[in-house]
Amino acid sequence: MNSHLSRRALLGGAATAFTFAAMPRVFAQAASPAPTGPFAQAPLGYAFDALEPNIDAKTMETHYLRHHGAFITNLNNFAKDNGVLASAPVEKLLAEWQQLPEAARMGIKNNLGGHANHSMFWQIMAPGGAKTPEGDLKAAIDRDLGGLDKLKADFNAAGGRVFGSGWVFVTVEKDGKLALTTRPNQDNPIMDGKMVLFGNDVWEHAYYLKYQNRRAEYLANWWNVANWSKIGERFAQAKAGTLKI
Numbered sequence: 676m677n678s679h680l681s682r683r684a685l686l687g688g689a690a691t692a693f694t695f696a697a698m699p700r701v702f703a704q705a706a707s708p709a710p711t712g713p714f715a716q717a718p719l720g721y722a723f724d725a726l727e728p729n730i731d732a733k734t735m736e737t738h739y740l741r742h743h744g745a746f747i748t749n750l751n752n753f754a755k756d757n758g759v760l761a762s763a764p765v766e767k768l769l770a771e772w773q774q775l776p777e778a779a780r781m782g783i784k785n786n787l788g789g790h791a792n793h794s795m796f797w798q799i800m801a802p803g804g805a806k807t808p809e810g811d812l813k814a815a816i817d818r819d820l821g822g823l824d825k826l827k828a829d830f831n832a833a834g835g836r837v838f839g840s841g842w843v844f845v846t847v848e849k850d851g852k853l854a855l856t857t858r859p860n861q862d863n864p865i866m867d868g869k870m871v872l873f874g875n876d877v878w879e880h881a882y883y884l885k886y887q888n889r890r891a892e893y894l895a896n897w898w899n900v901a902n903w904s905k906i907g908e909r910f911a912q913a914k915a916g917t918l919k920i
């Protein structure tokens with residue numbers, strides 16, 4: 676390619692990007708595919724570019740549509756041969772995963788965990804959400820996790836120590852206390868009888884396009900998009916026993 680063509684290609688790319696940026700956000704936020712079984716994705720609730728620059732639009736689009744979407748497709752395929760998947764809530768299936776049909780148990784467990792983890796993840800991020808915890812949630816973080824600054828430091832350190840792929844979570848334990856924990860792969864603390872208050876995805880697909888190998892930088896920047904309003908709602912629901920995935 677000579678320099679003239681290269682320049683034209685660049686200009687063409689810029690024009691395309693401008694057209695996309697000018698589109699109303701409702702168009703930029705592509706709908707998830709129509710479900711073909713009992714499992715479906717909740718709407719993302721914001722545009723793919725809404726969390727820029729902390730999480731880039733291409734990562735959000737790929738993560739929501741392709742990665743989470745694959746769990747939905749897989750679960751709907753499993754549901755064709757495993758009727759329990761059509762009749763039980765996700766939370767119950769996760770809590771009782773060891774009773775799933777043996778032939779498909781690990782596959783269903785991994786995809787259920789992936790669905791639950793990502794459903795939580797999209798909810799607890801937002802552009803312009805509350806920047807700090809308030810009320811009962813702030814009190815619980817101070818009491819159980821040493822305050823917000825210590826929580827962030829410990830959460831980032833724990834996320835950095837996850838070897839390979841996994842998640843870092845803050846859970847609500849059976850006694851109502853908050854705890855910091857990690858899980859490998861797509862495991863989810865509901866599988867161990869806990870409730871998930873919030874968590875961050877440290878699989879490379881969550882950050883690699885923008886941050887490459889700099890997971891620590893992703894973890895640090897991620898707090899800029901944490902939605903403390905929603906996390907506070909989830910805490911109230913956890914205490915009331917009404918928290919969903």
Ligand code: MN
Nearest residue numbers: 742876878881
């Ligand atoms: Mn993910």
